[in-house]
Amino acid sequence: MPTVASSALQVPQSGIRELAEMAMKMEGVLKLYFGESNVPTPEYIKRAAWKALEDGYTFYTENAGLPGLRQDLASYYRRVHAVELDPRSEIVVTGSGVQALNVAIRCALNPGDEALVLTPSWPNHSANVWMDNAVPVEIPLLLRGGRYAVDFSDLEAALTPRTRLLLYTSPSNPLGWVATEEEQEEVLSFVRGHDLWLLADEVYDRLYYRGLKPGDAAPSILRKARRDDPVIVAQSFSKTYCMTGWRIGWLVGRSDIAGKATQLNEFIVSHAPSFIQRAAQTALSEGEEELRKMLVRLRENRDFCLEALRQMPGVTVPSPDGAFYLFPKIEGLKDSFAFCRKLLEERRVGLAPGAAFGAGGEGSVRICYAAEREILEQAMERIGRFLRES
Numbered sequence: 001m002p003t004v005a006s007s008a009l010q011v012p013q014s015g016i017r018e019l020a021e022m023a024m025k026m027e028g029v030l031k032l033y034f035g036e037s038n039v040p041t042p043e044y045i046k047r048a049a050w051k052a053l054e055d056g057y058t059f060y061t062e063n064a065g066l067p068g069l070r071q072d073l074a075s076y077y078r079r080v081h082a083v084e085l086d087p088r089s090e091i092v093v094t095g096s097g098v099q100a101l102n103v104a105i106r107c108a109l110n111p112g113d114e115a116l117v118l119t120p121s122w123p124n125h126s127a128n129v130w131m132d133n134a135v136p137v138e139i140p141l142l143l144r145g146g147r148y149a150v151d152f153s154d155l156e157a158a159l160t161p162r163t164r165l166l167l168y169t170s171p172s173n174p175l176g177w178v179a180t181e182e183e184q185e186e187v188l189s190f191v192r193g194h195d196l197w198l199l200a201d202e203v204y205d206r207l208y209y210r211g212l213k214p215g216d217a218a219p220s221i222l223r224k225a226r227r228d229d230p231v232i233v234a235q236s237f238s239k240t241y242c243m244t245g246w247r248i249g250w251l252v253g254r255s256d257i258a259g260k261a262t263q264l265n266e267f268i269v270s271h272a273p274s275f276i277q278r279a280a281q282t283a284l285s286e287g288e289e290e291l292r293k294m295l296v297r298l299r300e301n302r303d304f305c306l307e308a309l310r311q312m313p314g315v316t317v318p319s320p321d322g323a324f325y326l327f328p329k330i331e332g333l334k335d336s337f338a339f340c341r342k343l344l345e346e347r348r349v350g351l352a353p354g355a356a357f358g359a360g361g362e363g364s365v366r367i368c369y370a371a372e373r374e375i376l377e378q379a380m381e382r383i384g385r386f387l388r389e390s
């Protein structure tokens with residue numbers, strides 16, 4: 001009797017999904033566990049998808065995505081990040097951010113290799129490394145003086161002859177941490193010095209609160225990288241344009257790895273759906289105003305939740321610079337999954353357990369503050385009461 005491959009069995013279940021599955025069977029839950037807002041995709045993007053269907057975008061496209069979309073992405077990088085990219089050889093459109101991560105990791109790692117993953121981080125990072133029969137080595141960011149920071153001596157100490165990749169997320173899910181320019185430079189010299197690939201997950205780059213003006217992106221590692229650097233950036237339309245269900249993203253990488261990812265795409269999804277690629281072009285060209293409005297709302301939500309959490313007993317929470325999450329630490333918490341389950345069952349608030357985010361995550365919970373204000377108000381009230389009464 002054949003059994004499921006051990007390489008598949010070794011891939012752990014996502015702790016966020018596990019909690020969410022429980023919540024989905026219940027009525028009246030305030031859902032703050034997933035990384036998405038309750039706001040639907042803006043009308044102008046939906047209309048563009050509809051028009052693309054009418055215009056006949058129902059056939060296969062290039063494995064790297066429509067040339068027009070790649071050209072638009074190159075223009076977008078010039079406008080938003082002041083970075084020059086070759087749309088023919090350095091940009092690959094993917095069927096979501098997670099698919100960009102998947103194909104990038106597939107192209108960077110051999111079976112048995114090790115990937116250093118800066119944690120707490122989205123569980124799909126380590127899971128994707130496992131899926132390649134490689135091994136994630138989780139290195140927690142350290143909280144120093146109210147700010148998370150990369151500990152380069154921990155990174156050095158974790159190196160082995162099998163280490164081939166460093167994976168980091170900025171702005172971070174779940175921390176909201178954003179790498180400083182100095183950290184980016186150090187990360188680059190670390191990978192250059194040790195012959196590693198750097199995979200930078202930048203899907204939250206537009207959800208950034210420290211820019212000179214609203215809508216300024218968090219600095220991309222590509223601003224500092226040279227063209228021949230071993231750098232790959234994973235990106236997505238999901239968060240910036242409220243397009244989580246559409247499944248479209250992209251990666252940027254040195255031409256050797258981008259070329260290979262293009263070819264492997266043929267065997268994974270072939271390409272992102274044709275009409276959705278057209279809608280994505282519209283999102284890039286018309287999305288700035290909606291984005292700025294969303295950022296105002298997100299910032300207000302963040303500040304409201306921060307204020308509420310800081311008044312709860314035993315809760316400490318650093319102020320995040322990006323993304324739409326808070327990751328409060330709860331004094332004495334040893335089992336964040338049990339805590340989230342109890343909160344869900346008794347108060348109908350759904351959070352993601354910190355343990356799901358790898359090393360450094362236990363003892364915290366993740367709250368996505370992209371929901372409507374009324375939902376957040378009720379959730380904060382219920383969490384506060386739960387903490388005081390337990």
Ligand SMILES: Cc1ncc(COP(=O)(O)O)c(C=O)c1O
Pocket residue numbers: 035096097098099122169172173201203235236237238244247248249
């Ligand atoms: C850090 C991070 N990277 C990538 C993704 C993937 O986004 P998608 O697959 O929806 O494009 C997510 C989604 O939550 C995320 O949090």
